[in-house]
Amino acid sequence: MSIPIRLTVNGRAVEVTVEPRILLVEVLREQLGLTGTHVGCDTSQCGACVVWLDGRSVKSCAVLAVQCDGSAVTTIEGLADGEVLHPMQAAFREHHGLQCGFCTPGMVMSAVDLVHRNPRPTEAAIATGLYGNICRCTGYRGIVNAVRAGAEAMEQS
Template structure:
């Protein structure tokens, strides 16, 4: 079995994995980072979005070995200790989550979206969230949250 090594949330992590192990499985099962979720098997739902070398990636579309040597940030690495990231805070302030299952992926996508477009319009936000499915909120409050999060990230 190959050994993979990467930096996850600023810490070195390595483990032996089967070649077929997905990055999301590596994070959840080998590192115990269960904040990254698996909601589908066709890379449609976005519950597993993490940042790999600064880009939002569906971690179910990547083998763990493909992320060898990469720097990965998961939802567990976003807050500063017990202080929420402005985007997390915006989701809380705007009731942008209900059951919480899609939330980690949604927040990771939202941060990436704002990193690439500091002042997204509502249309750009809705388009940007197209790869993340939420069944609870109807997106109304998620869109509001991303807008507020974008403003807070600038501030």
């Protein structure tokens, strides 16, 4: 049983046909070639697969593609403006918010969603806001610094 679904991915209307058991992240990576969204744990703990579904951050490894029919999806590829990085991406680069980079797409998507809801997050709010994202390299210090700086840059931009 395959079902046609319509999505708006990073502003572009797409139509794909999926089996009901196919995950959103599988459509993004394997059918649409958007490999910036990573699969880390595949058990909805690590947050490497975070994208926005209708403006809310979700773990795309824990959402069926068929559930998203008619929805808007934003991935890490949809954040930059051409060659100009989103202020949060620039802040991650500037403040060493990454080392190996595997968790980074999910971190950035969660961080921007956090700042959308709380434009001036405290350090504690950043920590709780990134509860669903795990990094094995940085020890988080650089990430927290990056999110603070990214939030300030977003406010100014």
